[in-house]
Amino acid sequence: MFKLAHLSDVHLGPMPAASPVQLAGKRFIGLMSWKFRRRAIHNMDVLNRLVTDIKQANVDHVAFTGDLANISLPEEFSRGQRWLSEFGQPDKVSFVPGNHDAYVKLSWEAGLAKWGDYMVGDLNMPGVRMKGNNAGLFPYVRQRRNIALIGVNSGVPAPWNKAWGHVGQRQLKALTEVLNKLHEKGFYRIVMIHHPPLPGLAKDRKALRDAQDLKLVLEKCGAELVLHGHNHEHMHTELETRTGLAHVVGVPSASALKTEKKPAAAWYQFAIERRSGAWTNTMTIRSYEGQGAKMVNQSQLCLDHRD
Numbered sequence: 121m122f123k124l125a126h127l128s129d130v131h132l133g134p135m136p137a138a139s140p141v142q143l144a145g146k147r148f149i150g151l152m153s154w155k156f157r158r159r160a161i162h163n164m165d166v167l168n169r170l171v172t173d174i175k176q177a178n179v180d181h182v183a184f185t186g187d188l189a190n191i192s193l194p195e196e197f198s199r200g201q202r203w204l205s206e207f208g209q210p211d212k213v214s215f216v217p218g219n220h221d222a223y224v225k226l227s228w229e230a231g232l233a234k235w236g237d238y239m240v241g242d243l244n245m246p247g248v249r250m251k252g253n254n255a256g257l258f259p260y261v262r263q264r265r266n267i268a269l270i271g272v273n274s275g276v277p278a279p280w281n282k283a284w285g286h287v288g289q290r291q292l293k294a295l296t297e298v299l300n301k302l303h304e305k306g307f308y309r310i311v312m313i314h315h316p317p318l319p320g321l322a323k324d325r326k327a328l329r330d331a332q333d334l335k336l337v338l339e340k341c342g343a344e345l346v347l348h349g350h351n352h353e354h355m356h357t358e359l360e361t362r363t364g365l366a367h368v369v370g371v372p373s374a375s376a377l378k379t380e381k382k383p384a385a386a387w388y389q390f391a392i393e394r395r396s397g398a399w400t401n402t403m404t405i406r407s408y409e410g411q412g413a414k415m416v417n418q419s420q421l422c423l424d425h426r427d
C-alpha cells in the first residue's frame with residue numbers, strides 16, 4: 121500500500137515587508153486583498169495543526185498543488201523555502217506552482233528556483249524536467265514504486281483581476297507522451313496541477329484557459345488520479361477516459377478558517393494499492409474542526425478504478 125497526502129493553497133503568512141518598487145502594479149492590489157480579506161482567512165495556527173496531522177499520518181509521499189506564496193515577493197520565496205524544508209525532504213514532497221506563485225512576471229532564478237528541488241523529476245522521459253534541464257521546464261515525473269507522480273505547471277502571470285492558469289501546447293504534448301508511456305508500463309498515474317483541469321470547474325476569470333485541451337489529453341491518454349487546488353473547496357469529478365475512470369480531486373486551502381463561502385482547512389489521504397490485478401484507492405478527508413482546534417476524519421470514499 122502506498123499512502124499519499126494531498127494539500128494545497130498554503131498561502132503562507134504573514135506578508136513580508138516590501139519596497140514601493142516591489143509593490144508597484146498588481147502586487148499592490150494583492151497586498152490590499154491580503155490585508156482586508158485573506159489575512160483573516162489564512163491562519164498559520166490552522167496550517168501548523170494540519171502539518172502536524174500530516175506528519176503524524178506517516179505517509180509515503182506528499183503532493184502539494186501550489187499557492188504557497190501570495191503575491192510572489194522575493195522574500196516569500198525565501199520564507200517558502202524555509203517552510204518547505206521544515207515540512208519535508210524534497211524527495212518526499214512534490215510541488216507544482218499556483219497562480220499566486222507566479223503572481224507577476226519573475227525569472228525562475230528570482231523566484232521558483234528556491235523551491236526547485238521539490239519539482240525535480242527522477243524518471244527520465246522525453247520533454248520532462250530533470251535536474252540540469254532547462255530550469256522552467258514542466259512536466260516532471262517522479263517514480264515511487266508502481267506510482268508515477270506527474271507535475272504540471274499551470275501558474276502564469278495574469279492581469280490584475282484574473283487568476284487564470286495556462287498549461288500550453290509544449291507541456292500538453294509532453295504530457296501526452298508521458299501518460300501513454302506510463303500506462304504501457306502499468307503505472308498508477310497521478311497528475312498534479314494547481315488549477316481545476318476540466319472546463320466548468322472554476323469561474324471564467326479563475327479558470328484554466330486551455331482546460332478543454334487538457335481534458336482531451338486526459339480523455340485520450342488516461343490518468344488514474346488528478347489532484348488540484350485553487351478553488352479552496354472540496355471537489356470530486358469523474359472523467360471517462362480511454363484507459364478507464366479518472367478521479368479529479370480538489371482539496372481546500374491548507375490554512376483556511378471556515379467562512380460563509382468556503383470550508384475549513386483540509387488535507388486528503390489516499391491509500392493506493394494494486395490488488396488482484398486492479399487498483400484500489402481509499403480517500404480519507406482530514407478536516408480542521410474549530411472546536412478544540414483539532415483535525416478530524418470528515419469522510420472516507422472508495423475511488424473506483426475499473427478499466
Ligand SMILES: [Fe+2]
Pocket residue numbers: 129131187218220350351352373
Ligand atoms: Fe489559492
Ligand SMILES: [Fe+2]
Pocket residue numbers: 187218219220283314349350351
Ligand atoms: Fe490559486
